Amino acid sequence: MAEMVKKATRESFGLAVTELAAENPNIVVLDADLAAATKTEIFKKAYADRFIDVGIAECNMIGIAAGLATTGKIPFAASFAMFSAGRAFEQVRNSVGYPHLNVKVVGSHAGISVGEDGATHQCCEDIALMRTIPGMVILNPSDHYEMKAAVKSAAEYVGPCYIRLGRLAVESFHNNDDYHFEIGKGITEREGNDITIIATGLMVSEAIKAADQLKKEGISARVLNIHTIKPLDKELIWKAAKETGKLITIEEHNVIGGLGEAVCGAVCEKCPVPVIRMGVQDTFGHSGPALDLLEEFGLCASNIVKVTKEALKK
Amino acid sequence: MNQSEKKALQITACKVRMGVIEGTFHAKSGHPGGSLSAADVFTYLYFKEMRVNPKNPKDPNRDRFVLSKGHTCPGLYAALALKGYFPWEELKSLRHIGAMLQGHPNMLDTPGIDMSSGSLGQGVSAAVGMALAGKMDKKDYRVYTLLGDGETEEGQVWEAAMFAGHHALDNLCVIVDNNGLQIDGSISEVGGPDPIDKKFEAFRFDVQVIDGHDFDALERAFNHAKEVKGKPSCIILKTVKGKGVSFMENQVGWHGKAPNEEQYQTAMKELKETLTGLEAE
Numbered sequence: 001m002a003e004m005v006k007k008a009t010r011e012s013f014g015l016a017v018t019e020l021a022a023e024n025p026n027i028v029v030l031d032a033d034l035a036a037a038t039k040t041e042i043f044k045k046a047y048a049d050r051f052i053d054v055g056i057a058e059c060n061m062i063g064i065a066a067g068l069a070t071t072g073k074i075p076f077a078a079s080f081a082m083f084s085a086g087r088a089f090e091q092v093r094n095s096v097g098y099p100h101l102n103v104k105v106v107g108s109h110a111g112i113s114v115g116e117d118g119a120t121h122q123c124c125e126d127i128a129l130m131r132t133i134p135g136m137v138i139l140n141p142s143d144h145y146e147m148k149a150a151v152k153s154a155a156e157y158v159g160p161c162y163i164r165l166g167r168l169a170v171e172s173f174h175n176n177d178d179y180h181f182e183i184g185k186g187i188t189e190r191e192g193n194d195i196t197i198i199a200t201g202l203m204v205s206e207a208i209k210a211a212d213q214l215k216k217e218g219i220s221a222r223v224l225n226i227h228t229i230k231p232l233d234k235e236l237i238w239k240a241a242k243e244t245g246k247l248i249t250i251e252e253h254n255v256i257g258g259l260g261e262a263v264c265g266a267v268c269e270k271c272p273v274p275v276i277r278m279g280v281q282d283t284f285g286h287s288g289p290a291l292d293l294l295e296e297f298g299l300c301a302s303n304i305v306k307v308t309k310e311a312l313k314k
Numbered sequence: 315m316n317q318s319e320k321k322a323l324q325i326t327a328c329k330v331r332m333g334v335i336e337g338t339f340h341a342k343s344g345h346p347g348g349s350l351s352a353a354d355v356f357t358y359l360y361f362k363e364m365r366v367n368p369k370n371p372k373d374p375n376r377d378r379f380v381l382s383k384g385h386t387c388p389g390l391y392a393a394l395a396l397k398g399y400f401p402w403e404e405l406k407s408l409r410h411i412g413a414m415l416q417g418h419p420n421m422l423d424t425p426g427i428d429m430s431s432g433s434l435g436q437g438v439s440a441a442v443g444m445a446l447a448g449k450m451d452k453k454d455y456r457v458y459t460l461l462g463d464g465e466t467e468e469g470q471v472w473e474a475a476m477f478a479g480h481h482a483l484d485n486l487c488v489i490v491d492n493n494g495l496q497i498d499g500s501i502s503e504v505g506g507p508d509p510i511d512k513k514f515e516a517f518r519f520d521v522q523v524i525d526g527h528d529f530d531a532l533e534r535a536f537n538h539a540k541e542v543k544g545k546p547s548c549i550i551l552k553t554v555k556g557k558g559v560s561f562m563e564n565q566v567g568w569h570g571k572a573p574n575e576e577q578y579q580t581a582m583k584e585l586k587e588t589l590t591g592l593e594a595e
Contacts, residue, residue: 028450052446055480060439060473067443070421070429071374071451075443090433091470095440099421099430 014039081107128257333392382437435468464496479518526551
């Protein structure tokens with residue numbers, strides 16, 4: 001068993017891509033003047049000749065990554081989610097998605113837990129934007145070990161991929177370096193039969209804490225970790241819908257266009273059940289300490305407990 | 315360049331222009347004006363300048379071309395067909411449902427297309443990425459990209475230019491088809507991108523401004539560009555939009571409109587006469 005670590009997934013990403021680069025000379029990393037924040041500086045220190053800082057020009061960064069990919073390189077192009085997925089959306093769509101190039105678009109500081117920087121930098125739309133691009137794989141890992149495994153899978157997968165990173169340090173709950181990750185395969189983190197909480201990214205650990213609390217109170221809540229938003233593990237979601245009858249989704253993202261809507265779409269196809277979508281309720285964020293903001297927006301274990309109990313009363 | 319070589323290029327360019335008219339006529343849409351203004355540079359690149367082999371279109375050591383002004387692909391497609399990447403007949407299904415030749419270049423389906431393009435400003439960044447990869451891998455291929463003059467109104471062009479100059483990508487050649495017209499009018503009236511040459515100079519490019527319809531000038535400029543070390547090259551082509559089809563020349567209306575049956579016959583007649591004239595000389 002590996003030690004329990006507390007790291008932001010952005011740091012896990014930086015470490016993972018640097019480790020992978022030792023074995024794979026095709027891996028290159030691009031950044032847009034945020035290397036210290038996205039943690040690509042870890043890669044830069046180890047492989048300066050394979051690191052490209054394009055300056056503050058995210059659209060150009062994505063285009064350069066596309067050009068590099070046509071020659072067989074595996075570019076990881078990182079910036080804040082607001083800029084790599086947001087500002088450069090059309091470059092990702094037309095220069096990466098349409099030609100199905102092997103570019104890994106990396107969006108760090110996603111969601112409201114950016115904190116004090118406030119609404120302009122709190123990207124709650126990146127999953128929605130990336131979901132609409134045909135052929136785009138979307139990974140939103142929840143802790144250190146999952147991020148490391150996800151980056152490895154992304155490097156092995158040939159095609160466009162979006163990886164979402166968080167700013168906030170999180171305690172790892174997967175505790176083994178051999179943790180198995182498969183793109184498109186969700187993980188049942190807690191078994192349960194009364195209701196299912198479907199979480200992604202930073203919210204998975206909150207969902208687990210909530211389920212553990214609920215268990216003490218006699219409520220059996222299943223927890224699904226959907227680390228891959230696209231392709232979505234529909235089988236796992238359908239099974240949970242059939243077996244537990246009610247679903248709660250939780251994501252650090254606008255409830256429009258994110259995990260919640262993806263789950264709603266999936267259950268509508270086969271086994272419609274009530275779905276409560278927790279997340280950012282179609283508002284902008286604002287400045288404040290990250291943990292306080294998460295609590296304010298209801299993105300915490302205590303609120304999941306509350307919402308679950310209310311859902312079961314109905 | 316000797317006379318026979320020049321004559322051969324002029325003949326090929328005339329055939330490229332016939333391909334533009336053929337393609338856009340059968341498509342009932344498309345962009346003949348900018349395809350015709352660039353017909354000579356397409357010809358020069360594929361029949362004189364670039365190290366490419368249609369039998370091995372994915373050769374990792376080939377020179378690359380990115381048509382950043384992707385809407386003028388009817389001209390590029392005609393040049394690729396003449397070069398042997400695919401049959402000439404494909405031009406007649408341009409823009410049709412199920413056709414290989416899409417309205418804007420698609421690298422997944424079309425042999426010889428090095429990058430999907432058409433959203434203006436983006437191709438030049440991809441070309442920069444290819445040139446950067448060449449430097450990283452110590453390969454000697456060169457990368458060419460063609461922009462419209464109106465396209466230089468896109469901010470991404472200058473992001474890419476700043477990067478290319480800063481990184482001294484002397485294996486990159488940015489070509490601007492300076493025909494002076496964009497959809498809504500003349501570039502001086504609409505977006506005001508001039509002076510384009512001074513802008514590229516400011517971004518640390520070696521800049522040449524030449525007659526884009528003169529093969530001797532094209533040869534001199536591209537040969538000079540290959541000799542430039544430590545900075546990327548920019549060749550600004552002074553061209554005539556619609557060149558070679560008299561009723562389309564310098565007419566903004568022919569930016570994105572296909573010839574009807576009568577116009578098709580008139581244009582093809584004129585181009586055939588040009589071709590006959592060239593072959594008879």
